[in-house]
Amino acid sequence: MIRAALIALFLLPLPAWAESDPATAAREAAKRLDEAAISLSKADSARDRIKALSETLRAYEDGLEAMREGLRRATLREARLTREVQAREAEIAQLLGVLQSLGATPAPVMALHPDGPTGTARAGMLLADVTPALTARADALRSNLQEVATLRILQETAADTLRKGLNGVQQARTELSKALADRTALPRRFTEDPVRTAILIASTETLEGFASGLSDITVDEAEGSLPDIAHRKGALTLPVQGRILRHANEADAAGIARPGLVLATRPRALVTTPxxxxxxxxxxxxxxGNVMILEPQAGLLFVFAGLDVVYGNAGEVLPSGSPVGLMGGQDAEIGTILSQAGDGAGTEATETLYIEIRENNTPVDPELWFKTVKDN
Structure with missing residues (x-):
């Protein structure tokens, strides 16, 4: 009987371990949130406080996104392992029975066989072949159960980690808004005429028409342009973290196609100039909605539309990576994040940013300029 059980267990396949460890990913995300908190505490003493706060805010966004994804993967992994253990209860009981039988049998008795020396030798060879497989299976079971326990503890402590991260990102946004409001050292290339701007807005029916009239709303504009960035074409970083919802000239649900790119972003995401x-x-x-139109060089315009908050004033020259605004919406509540992770889903990217690039007032595909992940 023991021999049949040993052979049956030996023939069963071991679980696959090809996927990465979600618990490690979640712990790494928590570490990134801790590092962001340290960066926030040091931002006040940074030489460029706005840059430090922008980097800190992005670090918080990265950490929270990684935490959400790690928590989602941990939940899915824990559910999968639990199902596997439950589905193999009979096999586990059999394995435990065999191990208990072997452990309870005195060593001298195990060494003897009723068929004599030949049977004893064969039994010894069988045990020598199967024992490593039994040990491996027992180790795999123990590892699975330990991983389930680890994942459950991680999920139980996730609420506190998320709470600290959400508090930190809100504080970073507040500090950044204050620092931007106090900023006075930016160079200016022109002064905006508010009357002309109001007239242009009132008389404009299209983005193209508005863009073509931008030069008419300036006063005392300096000659020249910022350095050419043609060499960076195709390598610019997108202004906000998100995923492509619609490509250029791709129709939406209403059948309307626009020449720009639509990104789906998380609420309150930071938008920066590339x-x-x-x-x-x-x-x-x-x-x-709120629109930010940037001119990185003469004849080239970056249009970002759909922001909730915009930073800066017309005519100011921004360094690369400077914050230009925040997306709308509200940060998800901790309970919502946890419940979505329990369903195997991530927090929704509910906001959309429209990106249009105009060269000599003609729209071009933004993916010619920005580094994006191409569809397969």
Whole structure:
């Protein structure tokens, strides 16, 4: 009987271990949130406080995103392991029975066989072959059960980690907004005429028409342009963390196609300029919500539409990576994040940023300029 059980267990396949460890990923995300908290505490003494706070805010966004994903993967992994253990209860009981039988049998008795020396030799060879497999299976079972326990502890402590991270990101946004409001050292290329701007907005029906009239709303504009960035074409970082919802000229649900890119982002995500640029316009425009129009070089415009908050003033020259605004919406509540992770889902990217690039007032595919992940 023991021999049959040993052979049956030996023939069963071991579980696959090809996937990465979600518990490690979640712990790494928590570490990144801790590092962001340290960066926030040091931002006040940084030489460039706005840059330090921008980097800290991005670090918080990265850490929270990684934490959400790690928690989602941990939940899925824990559920999978639990199902596997439950589905193999009979096999586990059999394995434990065999191990208990072997452990309870005195060594001299195990060495003897009723068929005599030949049977004893064969039994010894069988035990020598199967024992490593039994040990491996027992170790795999023990590892699975330990991983389930670890994942459950991780999920139980996730609420506190998320709470600290969400508090930190909100504090970083507040500190950044204050630092931007106090900023006075930016160079200016022109002064905006508010009357001309109001007239242009009132008389404009399209983004193209507004963009073509931008040069008419300036006063005392300096000659020249910022350095050419043609060499960075195709390598610019997207202004906000998100995923492509619609590519250029791809129709939406209403059948409307626009020449720009639509990114789905998380609420309150930070939007930055991918290159040094002059602010040509910032504020509400048509049906685009708050719009930021940047000019990194003469004849080239970056249009970011759909922001909730915009930073800076028309005419100012921003260094590369400077914050230009925040997306709308509200940060998800901790309970929502945990419940979505329990369903195997991530927190939704509920906001959308429209990106249009215009060369000599003609729209071009933004993916010619920005580094994006291409569809397969």
């Amino acid at each position: 290159a040094a640029a002059t602010i040509r316009y910032r504020g509400p425009l048509l049906n685009y």
